[in-house]
Amino acid sequence: MNKIVISSVVTALLVLSGCSSKEPVVDAPVEEAVKAPVQEVAAVKTETVSDANTEVLGENGMIDSDSNEMNMANLEKDMQTVYFDFDKFDIRSDMQEKVSNDAKLAKGAASAFTIKLQGNCDEWGSDEYNFALGLKRANAVKKALVAEGVDASRVTMVSYGESNPVCTDKTKECWSQNRRVDFKLLP
């Protein structure tokens, strides 16, 4: 469960006294940035990060090392990540073989598990559109799996947008590794 830290929000507990005199309004002309005081302003204390306990439940808690779970973890490793082109969500021809392999596993050794497809994007945008792109990628893989005989009801999806990168360098190789759909097995 998420730890909900409820803020005793500062509802501007300000007691204001009245102002009396009304000065002639000084013209407030618009102007371009003159000496960019912005950066200096930034010297204002910008952060008070609490050391709040960020402990959450462990990664779906591998508590029991029971054989079924071990089996699941091993199978998960065998399932191959599918990669995508920039701003695209159709499955590339060089990825077809991987998808077929994943479908085989899904129908065979992993047939007892639910498959969660996790759609991911590169770093170009944290907005909803990027999340939707990740989802469309997951959906493309789902359709391909279903076309190869995997039961659609066994497949769930989630998009993580750009928030789950495997690589954080600023290179095109790195970005291409992040445009992907990962497989996660659930009991």
Next chain:
Amino acid sequence: MKILFALMLVISMSFASDATIEVIKKVESLPTIAVEDSSISYDDTFKMKFFKSLIADLNVLSLFNVDRHYLQTHFNDTDVLVENKDMNYVLRYKMYEDDNGALNVELKLIKDNADVLVKSYRIAKQDVYMFVSHAIAYDINEFMGAPSIEWIKRKVIFSRIVESKKSELIIADYTLSYQHVAVSGGFNVFPKWANKQQDAFYYTSLDDEKPTLKYVALNEGTSKSIIASDGMMICSDVSDDSKSLLLTMSPNGQPDIYLFDIDSKKYKKITSYGGIDVNAQFMNKDTIVFISDRLGYPNVFSKKIGSSTVDQMVYYGQSNAACSAHGEYIVYKARESSNAFSNNTFNLHLISTKTDFIRRLTATGVNEFPRFSKDGDAILFIKNYKSQSSLGIIRLNHNKNYLFPLKHGKIQALDW
């Protein structure tokens, strides 16, 4: 001659209120202001913190040329300090701690050796001093007769990615000086204030079996699940009366926009295009703007709720993947280069639905997640530039941007 003059007057008046028109020429230089500290309580570190906060706020007002020298004097001295004798305005304040430990601030604005504005403030805790500073700026803005800046007193809520699939939801002031972690642990994104009072918010939890919209009431300290969807679940906007939500959901793997009624818990599908429809924002009660890839690339469209007609709103930019609306104005994010393999620039642009003008609002880096203030006076956005994530604020009528950097992590989404 009179007719010509009248004509020019009419023309200039007709353009005066259009925010898409960028005013480049400086008509008149801004009045100068200096700040004098007369505080008796508190140590030097805190005095300096408060001073810096006040200077930052006065800068953001965009009404003054702000002198940034820290000078101290006695509150009741009749003359301003000799260093400040040529200033148009001098803002003098005195901070003191009362018996209850509350922070009190007395303030006067001096012009031509006369006190033209006198006020006092009190806040229960010293560590939220920045809200006093914002309140002072608000009052000075009012005093100067500038359009109201209610937003300066509002709180910002944002999600910060701390590592892969881990984030925090943080409540802050607009300068990020005050930060309070409201939800920590887990993977939570897209926070959105639930009402104007800012005492509750929605967010998306990605830790559950399906992406789930959750609701947190701050005063009660409670959290509950509202609705879940496979694939995607985001609250994009909340109606003015807080009764309806615009959601992006994908129950069948297809991201579409839905209108959700808080009381009945029923939802209605608003878009049904086979590609991507996301990021819906109320333009008014009956009309939304949203992002769709129905032309093969993301762009801004509008639609009347219940109608099947969709209008393209933006004709500039190759990839316009986010937007926010306020009345006739739409601010959107546009990719300025189509190169998939170099550092892209994303800038914010402002359009009016009533004119053809487009105004570029930012110049460098990746600028995204624009959000209008409730009064439309300012736009808050996220700037990512050279591995630094900042909160930016655009003063539309002053043609100025201010940045407040985040020390670590990356801002994912925000609302205010």
